[in-house]
Amino acid sequence: QVQLVESGGGVVQAGGSLRLSCTASERTGSFTAMGWFRQIPGKEREVVAAINWSGGYTYYADSVKGRFTISRDNNKNTLYLQMNSLKPEDTAVYYCAAKHYTSSLYRTVHDYDDWGQGTQVTVSS
Numbered sequence: 001q002v003q004l005v006e007s008g009g010g011v012v013q014a015g016g017s018l019r020l021s022c023t024a025s026e027r028t029g030s031f032t033a034m035g036w037f038r039q040i041p042g043k044e045r046e047v048v049a050a051i052n053w054s055g056g057y058t059y060y061a062d063s064v065k066g067r068f069t070i071s072r073d074n075n076k077n078t079l080y081l082q083m084n085s086l087k088p089e090d091t092a093v094y095y096c097a098a099k100h101y102t103s104s105l106y107r108t109v110h111d112y113d114d115w116g117q118g119t120q121v122t123v124s125s
Contacts (some may be wrong), residue, residue: 006064098112
């Protein structure tokens with residue numbers, strides 16, 4: 001099991017930016033799809049963005065398209081989420097996830113093998 005650790009969350013005003021990072025305990029480059037999800041209390045965890053192992057394919061939820069960018073640095077075993085033009089409705093706990101041995105990307109919670117502990121993002125109005 002790969003350990004994933006998120007960082008970079010915090011409190012920001014609406015319109016501001018944050019960059020989340022997710023560092024894996026071991027090499028995640030070859031055939032490991034990764035994704036960012038978020039969850040608010042009382043609601044299901046939802047996909048924010050996903051990326052395939054090479055970074056050549058990405059997916060974004062409609063709610064973040066044009067504002068968030070997912071990327072990865074396989075040499076550093078790190079996944080990123082650049083979040084710009086943040087809105088109060090982006091407030092949530094953000095989780096990174098990994099699915100191994102695949103060349104595709106995945107959009108649903110149940111597809112993923114490993115999860116981080118989450119990092120809180122709070123956007124004030």
